[in-house]
Structures are given as structure tokens and as C-alpha cells.
Amino acid sequence: MKHMTKIFGVALSLVLGATMLAGCGGTGGSANVDPFVNDYDPNKEYNIEFLGWGDAKEQAIYQRIINDFMAEYPNIHVTYDASSAGEYLTKLTGEINDLPDVFYLPDTEFLQWVDGGHLLNLLGENGEGADLEALSNVWDNAVNEYYYNPETYTLGKSEGAGLFALPKDQGPFTLAYNIDLVNEQIEKNDLQNDEEVTALFSGEPVTWEVFRSAMKKLLVGAGENVYGIPYYELEHAVYSNNATFFDETVTTSTLTSTAMVDAVQFIGDLCTDGITPKDGLAGNGDGADNAFYQERALMTFVGPWDFATIWEMDGFNVDILPVPYGPGPDREYGTEDDGKSTAFIGSMGYCVAAKTKERGTSGAALMLAEYLCFDESAQRKFYSFGQCVPNLKDMAYNEYIPDSLGIMADEGHTAPASRHIFIDIVDGFKDENDKIGGKTRILYYTYLTSWRTNLEDTINQSGLYTGEKTAQEVLEAFEPSFQASLDEMNEYWKG
Amino acid sequence: MEKHKDGKLVRREKITALAFVSPLIIGFVVFTLICMIVSFAWSFTNFNPISGRMKFDGLERYVELFTHPTYKKAFLDSIVNTLFLLLSTPLCIVISVLIASLMNSKKFKGKTFFRVVIYLPAVTSVVAVNYIWRYMFEENYGLINAFFHANIPWLTDNTLIKVAMIIKNVWGGIGTQVILFMAGMQNISDEYYEAAELDGAGAAYKFFHITLPLVTPVLFYTIITGLIGGFQLYADVELFAGGQYGSRTIVHFIRNYGVGQNLYGLASAASFLLAAVIMLITALQFKFSKWVQYTD
Structure with a gap:
């Protein structure tokens, strides 16, 4: 027995020691921008793995598109696996030492994964690597998002940067409204000729003031448990008021800037007005979707993927709107620094695992990623199944918006009628007069994500929604810990 | 001779007993004990499996739980x-x-x-x-x-x-x-x-x-x-x-x-x-x- 205890003790110490030592010294990033080398040989057979997420319906759609890919390239055999969205990152992290050849990666996680050296640079030399010509027809922001230069720690396209993923889609996330419920309220409250209500549903962006006023009018007599919107997205308020969470270098907090304070106050005011319920930001997620689908909210935030569900709800008529905008830092509308209707964009990238280089499957993996990202027939299927708006600019403008092939009409999917707004958002602000655009969600820019959870918790718990505290008070109290988080995060990343 | 027989019997019984309990022991060692040890070791580091960073930080993580501006509350x-x-x-x-x-x-x-x-x-x-x-x-x-x-x-x-x-x-x-x-x-x-x-x-x-x-x-x-x-x-x-x-x-x-x-x-x-x-x-x-x- 004594002998056994001794052996056991030694074994434990060894495991402990090995664990402590394993990875020690790994204190810096290991992203690699070596050019992509195409190892694909059309005469060889390839078995590659692809991991994604989604419900049964999304998985079925992907399987069909992967089958098309395999029919086109019979020597590449793809094994497709998927989990629920909630469990996906846990599953992927569990496979970190033996990642699938191709996998989804949310852009909010991109920085850590690219820094950890798990993603293969898809830019090659002499025509090898990703097809840049085909990518020039994909939304600029969507492609640029996945460039990274590990030398300068720069996200986005820059000299010396590698391309570490191809965009799956580009969101976008904007306001949707229940057409019948809204019309009922318009009729009930005799708002047919009301200027503010008309402006709100005109398809053009309105100011925050018009939005609040119109919503208050619409909610009259709607019932005690019916709200204007179940919650309001923080980024939509911040971005649409020309505000930011931190400076361009992601080193200094701008939480207490006038524009930022006003954006958060706008969300608080929606609660005190009774347009959103008192749990404000906390009420997002499934609860918000259910409230909208059960006609307990006139509006909610949706992405193109939500239409797969909406299309199945007979008689549930929905259209989309651009998000309202604020007056900007000078707090006056009609000046140069006015906010613009800005929704957050960004979604996921198709990544090729760095290990495919050793496996000899990089070329085949890249072919699959490219097929999913910009193959015309695949993109057509994705939008017709209600998965996303097309990644291809020409398809979006010439085919998706006018439904020129009649694909959506044939399927009985005419909603959203204002789908050009989705495209306006993903195409970004083309010039000064462009009123609708999008900006990548904020977590994409930071190495760790805990600060965001903390900010939302702080706002939710602060009394802002009941009017006990102002946004100024809440953000001033939170800023020191936020700045400390930024400092620590940057030290961890670049230090 | 008698003693030797008994000893053999006892040893065989021990092996049989061990065979019966080994699935449980192996399960415990693999899925609980080793995980606990690894996790204990990680608690003295800043380990992040994605970035691959791991630096020995002593008791810093334990202190952070009660003092860090982001996590304390x-x-x-x-x-x-x-x-x-x-x-x-x-x-x-x-x-x-x-x-x-x-x-x-x-x-x-x-x-x-x-x-x-x-x-x-x-x-x-x-x-x-x-x-x-x-x-x-x-x-x-x-x-x-x-x-x-x-x-x-x-x-x-x-x-x-x-x-x-x-x-x-x-x-x-x-x-x-x-x-x-x-x-x-x-x-x-x-x-x-x-x-x-x-x-x-x-x-x-x-x-x-x-x-x-x-x-x-x-x-x-x-x-x-x-x-x-x-x-x-x-x-x-x-x-x-x-x-x-x-x-x-x-x-x-x-x-x-x-x-x-x-x-x-x-x-x-x-x-x-x-x-x-x-x-x-x-x-x-x-x-x-x-x-x-x-x-x-």
C-alpha cells in the first residue's frame, strides 16, 4: 500500500510538473504570414473535414452545397460536422491541437486565433493561394476584416499582412418590424398622416428623436405587455452617433465622450419611455425573438438568417428598416459630425487550419473555403434558403435586390421587401451623402472579450433603465476599470 | 506448500477485484484526477488555449479574483x-x-x-x-x-x-x-x-x-x-x-x-x-x- 502511494505521488508530481512546463515560454503570438503553397493535385484523393454550426435546417443546406462541391471535385471528400451555435466554440477549442481542415470562426474571436498561429495565411505568390480576383467581387469590408499583420499587430489590409479567413457572410443586423401590428396601431391611433410615423417607415434613416416620438405614438393602446422593441443594440446606438468605445489604437477609453454618453443615454431613454422593457440590453437573445414572433413587440433586430424562420410563419409579415441616428458629438443635427445610420456587420470567416500544411490538404481546404465564400451557385442557394445576403456584389445588386431570377418569388419568399437596406449596410458608406452603412462589431477589435460582458452588466445593473442614474454617471464610474482592462489586454497581446 | 496456495488464491482474488473496480478507477483518474491536477497547475498561470500563451504567475489569478477591476465584482x-x-x-x-x-x-x-x-x-x-x-x-x-x-x-x-x-x-x-x-x-x-x-x-x-x-x-x-x-x-x-x-x-x-x-x-x-x-x-x-x- 505504501509502495502504491509512493508511485501514485510520483506520478502526480510528474503530471503536475509536465503541465506547468508545457507551453511555458509561450508568451508571444505565433501567427505566420508565410505565403500559401498550393499542395493540391487533381490526380490525388483528399479527405477533408469541415466544422460549422447551425440548426438542423442550416446543416441540411450546408450538406447540399457541400455535395455540389464534391460533385464538382470528385477527388475531394468532405466530412461535414456541425454543432449548435452555443456549443460551437467549446467544441472547436477542444479540438485545438487537431483542428478540422476548414472551420467557421466568428470575427469576434479572430484576433486570438490568428495570434495563436492556428490559421493558415491564404495569400500565395505566383497565382497560388486565394483567388484575389474573385475576392474583388466580395464586399470589401468582409474581406479586409480577415487580414492581419502580426509584426505590427494591425488588423485589416496593410503592407505585410496575411489573409487568414474568407468571409462566410457579412451580417448585417438591422431593425425589422411587424407590418400588420404596426398598421393596426397606425389605424387605431389615426397616424396615417403623421409625419414622424411616415418618416420612420419610409426606408430612410430617422433621427433618434423622431424614432422615440413615433414609437411612443404607435404604442398608445397597444396593450400593457406590448413594447416597441424588446431591447436596443448598444453598437447600433454608439456607431450611429459617431461615437466609439476607444480610440483607433484600442488603447484609450472614450467611454465618457459626449457622443458615447448620449448613445447609452438614448438606450436608457427608450426604457424610461416604455419603448423597451426595463431589462433593456439584458432582454436580447431568444427572449427578444420570441417577443417579436409572439407580437409583443412592434420591432426587433434581425439578420438575414432570421428570415428562414420568418418565411415559415404564415401570415407573419415583416420588413426591415435602417437604424435611427443621433446628433453626434456636438449634440446638434445638421452639422458635419452628425451620426449616420450604422448597423453592426460582421459574422464569421471560413478558416483553413494551419495544420493542413502538414497534412497536405491546404489546397483542397482552400478550394472548399473559396467555394463556400464566392461560388455563384453556392451563393445563390445560400440567399434563396434564407441563410445570408450574397457575398458577391454583382449578384446582390443585379439579382438579389430585384429578384431578377424570380427565385425568391417562386419560393413565396418576398420578404423583406426592403432588402436593399441589407445591401446598403454591407456595402458601407460609399461617399459623404450615403446615409446607411455598417461597421464591424466592436469585439473584433479587441483581444479579449470580457470587457464587453462587464460593460453590459454594468449598464444593466446601474439603474439607467429606471432613470435612477444617467449614462454620464454610469460610464464615468465604469471608465477606470474599463481603461485598466484595455491596458491589461494590450499588455497581454503585444507585451 | 499450503501457504503458497493461499497466497496465490489471495493474489488471484486481488486481481479479480482490481479488474472489477478498474473501470471506475481509470475513469476517475482520467476524467477527474488528471483534470484536477492540470487545472490546479493552470491556476498559477495566465493560460489561454487559443493564443497558446502560458506564463507562471504564482498566486496572481487567486488575488485577481478579489481585486481585478474587471472580474472582482x-x-x-x-x-x-x-x-x-x-x-x-x-x-x-x-x-x-x-x-x-x-x-x-x-x-x-x-x-x-x-x-x-x-x-x-x-x-x-x-x-x-x-x-x-x-x-x-x-x-x-x-x-x-x-x-x-x-x-x-x-x-x-x-x-x-x-x-x-x-x-x-x-x-x-x-x-x-x-x-x-x-x-x-x-x-x-x-x-x-x-x-x-x-x-x-x-x-x-x-x-x-x-x-x-x-x-x-x-x-x-x-x-x-x-x-x-x-x-x-x-x-x-x-x-x-x-x-x-x-x-x-x-x-x-x-x-x-x-x-x-x-x-x-x-x-x-x-x-x-x-x-x-x-x-x-x-x-x-x-x-x-x-x-x-x-x-x-
Whole structure:
């Protein structure tokens, strides 16, 4: 027995020691921008793995598109696996030492994964690597998002940067409204000729003031448990008021800037007005979707993927709107620094695992990623199944918006009628007069994500929604810990 | 020669015994012990499995739990929430003992039927139970508010969410505990009750002086397992409370920061603190367990 205890003790110490030592010294990033080398040989057979997420319906759609890919390239055999969205990152992290050849990666996680050296640079030399010509027809922001230069720690396209993923889609996330419920309220409250209500549903962006006023009018007599919107997205308020969470270098907090304070106050005011319920930001997620689908909210935030569900709800008529905008830092509308209707964009990238280089499957993996990202027939299927708006600019403008092939009409999917707004958002602000655009969600820019959870918790718990505290008070109290988080995060990343 | 034969036999028996218990031991070593050791080692580092960074930081993660500007409040609040939610353990025990003694009474009719009804929550899917209770507590259209003609924000208020969770957990825990207490009560010899009745003892006297002392081993077991389970509460936070701030427990903190945000060092430190607290409380319970009557 004594002998056994001794052996056991030694074994434990060894495991402990090995664990402590394993990875020690790994204190810096290991992203690699070596050019992509195409190892694909059309005469060889390839078995590659692809991991994604989604419900049964999304998985079925992907399987069909992967089958098309395999029919086109019979020597590449793809094994497709998927989990629920909630469990996906846990599953992927569990496979970190033996990642699938191709996998989804949310852009909010991109920085850590690219820094950890798990993603293969898809830019090659002499025509090898990703097809840049085909990518020039994909939304600029969507492609640029996945460039990274590990030398300068720069996200986005820059000299010396590698391309570490191809965009799956580009969101976008904007306001949707229940057409019948809204019309009922318009009729009930005799708002047919009301200027503010008309402006709100005109398809053009309105100011925050018009939005609040119109919503208050619409909610009259709607019932005690019916709200204007179940919650309001923080980024939509911040971005649409020309505000930011931190400076361009992601080193200094701008939480207490006038524009930022006003954006958060706008969300608080929606609660005190009774347009959103008192749990404000906390009420997002499934609860918000259910409230909208059960006609307990006139509006909610949706992405193109939500239409797969909406299309199945007979008689549930929905259209989309651009998000309202604020007056900007000078707090006056009609000046140069006015906010613009800005929704957050960004979604996921198709990544090729760095290990495919050793496996000899990089070329085949890249072919699959490219097929999913910009193959015309695949993109057509994705939008017709209600998965996303097309990644291809020409398809979006010439085919998706006018439904020129009649694909959506044939399927009985005419909603959203204002789908050009989705495209306006993903195409970004083309010039000064462009009123609708999008900006990548904020977590994409930071190495760790805990600060965001903390900010939302702080706002939710602060009394802002009941009017006990102002946004100024809440953000001033939170800023020191936020700045400390930024400092620590940057030290961890670049230090 | 005889001795050698015996020795061989004993050795063979030992091997057979080892073969029987080895699946359990291997499972424990692989899935529990090694994980605990690895996690303990990580708690002294800033390990992030995605970036691959790991630097030995000594006790820094443990200190951060109580001082870090980002995590301190979340961690301390999760402790408060967990302790508050532990109230469901004594409540559940008290109610279970009362129901068990009522059902154990000879006058009680329909024992089998009520035993099934009371045990039903224990065999119902945790997910289904959580979602049904969530709908019952919903502020705007929930059954409970509808019944009281009230608009109580059960699911959004930081204190009320805990009260709702306690109610739900007491309901969910009663089934198993009633069965355990009934089994304990049925083991008590009738002679005690008959002797007490001859001395003119009433129902309350018999309950406090015979029943309760003789079910103390079951009571001790339910207190220990109840508290350990209470400290490890997680599913309810996600399924019932939807992650609402006032419901977040220590295990939720560990899951949220460890797996959710790749701060494995921090989550490991929190796990070890939690394990230490559970071990300490359990050890103290055993130390002060003289009130448990193991013999009748």
C-alpha cells in the first residue's frame, strides 16, 4: 500500500510538473504570414473535414452545397460536422491541437486565433493561394476584416499582412418590424398622416428623436405587455452617433465622450419611455425573438438568417428598416459630425487550419473555403434558403435586390421587401451623402472579450433603465476599470 | 506448500477485484484526477488555449479574483448569489421531512399515488422543468403573476430571480428527499412509538423525540449532498434565468470566464477556491456530526 502511494505521488508530481512546463515560454503570438503553397493535385484523393454550426435546417443546406462541391471535385471528400451555435466554440477549442481542415470562426474571436498561429495565411505568390480576383467581387469590408499583420499587430489590409479567413457572410443586423401590428396601431391611433410615423417607415434613416416620438405614438393602446422593441443594440446606438468605445489604437477609453454618453443615454431613454422593457440590453437573445414572433413587440433586430424562420410563419409579415441616428458629438443635427445610420456587420470567416500544411490538404481546404465564400451557385442557394445576403456584389445588386431570377418569388419568399437596406449596410458608406452603412462589431477589435460582458452588466445593473442614474454617471464610474482592462489586454497581446 | 496456495488464491482474488473496480478507477483518474491536477497547475498561470500563451504567475489569478477591476465584482456577486441560492437546501429538507412524516403516517391514504406524484420532478427532464418554470414566472404572461393579478418582475429583478430559483429548486428537490426520509422513517421500529404512546406521548413529541433523531443519518446525507449540489449550481442559471445577473453562480463565473472567454487560469483559480470551500464545509460537517444518531 505504501509502495502504491509512493508511485501514485510520483506520478502526480510528474503530471503536475509536465503541465506547468508545457507551453511555458509561450508568451508571444505565433501567427505566420508565410505565403500559401498550393499542395493540391487533381490526380490525388483528399479527405477533408469541415466544422460549422447551425440548426438542423442550416446543416441540411450546408450538406447540399457541400455535395455540389464534391460533385464538382470528385477527388475531394468532405466530412461535414456541425454543432449548435452555443456549443460551437467549446467544441472547436477542444479540438485545438487537431483542428478540422476548414472551420467557421466568428470575427469576434479572430484576433486570438490568428495570434495563436492556428490559421493558415491564404495569400500565395505566383497565382497560388486565394483567388484575389474573385475576392474583388466580395464586399470589401468582409474581406479586409480577415487580414492581419502580426509584426505590427494591425488588423485589416496593410503592407505585410496575411489573409487568414474568407468571409462566410457579412451580417448585417438591422431593425425589422411587424407590418400588420404596426398598421393596426397606425389605424387605431389615426397616424396615417403623421409625419414622424411616415418618416420612420419610409426606408430612410430617422433621427433618434423622431424614432422615440413615433414609437411612443404607435404604442398608445397597444396593450400593457406590448413594447416597441424588446431591447436596443448598444453598437447600433454608439456607431450611429459617431461615437466609439476607444480610440483607433484600442488603447484609450472614450467611454465618457459626449457622443458615447448620449448613445447609452438614448438606450436608457427608450426604457424610461416604455419603448423597451426595463431589462433593456439584458432582454436580447431568444427572449427578444420570441417577443417579436409572439407580437409583443412592434420591432426587433434581425439578420438575414432570421428570415428562414420568418418565411415559415404564415401570415407573419415583416420588413426591415435602417437604424435611427443621433446628433453626434456636438449634440446638434445638421452639422458635419452628425451620426449616420450604422448597423453592426460582421459574422464569421471560413478558416483553413494551419495544420493542413502538414497534412497536405491546404489546397483542397482552400478550394472548399473559396467555394463556400464566392461560388455563384453556392451563393445563390445560400440567399434563396434564407441563410445570408450574397457575398458577391454583382449578384446582390443585379439579382438579389430585384429578384431578377424570380427565385425568391417562386419560393413565396418576398420578404423583406426592403432588402436593399441589407445591401446598403454591407456595402458601407460609399461617399459623404450615403446615409446607411455598417461597421464591424466592436469585439473584433479587441483581444479579449470580457470587457464587453462587464460593460453590459454594468449598464444593466446601474439603474439607467429606471432613470435612477444617467449614462454620464454610469460610464464615468465604469471608465477606470474599463481603461485598466484595455491596458491589461494590450499588455497581454503585444507585451 | 499450503501457504503458497493461499497466497496465490489471495493474489488471484486481488486481481479479480482490481479488474472489477478498474473501470471506475481509470475513469476517475482520467476524467477527474488528471483534470484536477492540470487545472490546479493552470491556476498559477495566465493560460489561454487559443493564443497558446502560458506564463507562471504564482498566486496572481487567486488575488485577481478579489481585486481585478474587471472580474472582482462579477466574482464576489457570484459568491453572494450562490450563498443566497443555498437557502433552497434547508428549505427543501424541512419540507421533505414534513411531507415524509405525513405520508409515513398509518392514517395517510393513497401513499403509493402521492409517492409517484412527489417523485415525478426528479425523473422529469431538467431542461423541460427549467423552461416550464420560466414560463410560469414570466412577468407579462406567466401563470404565477396571472394568478395573483400582479406584475412581479421575477425574472429580471436581481433578488426575485433568486427567490424564483429557490422555489423551483425546492419543488425539484423534494421528490428524492421525501423518498429518502420515508425510507429512513420506515426503518424505525414501531416499538419506540408504541412505548411512547403508552407513556401518553402526542404526535409532536413522537416526531421530535423519536422520528427526527432516528432519521439524522439521512438528514446528514441530504445536508452534505444538498450543499455540495448547491455550490455547483449552473444549469438553472442558463436555462431558467437566461444568465440574468442576479442568478449567476460561481460555476457560471467559471464557465463564463474560463470557456467563454478563454481565461483558463482565472477560471481554474476560481474552481480551486470553490473546491476548497466545499471540502472545508464538508469536513466541518463531519467534524461536528455528533448529533447524527447512527444506531437505533
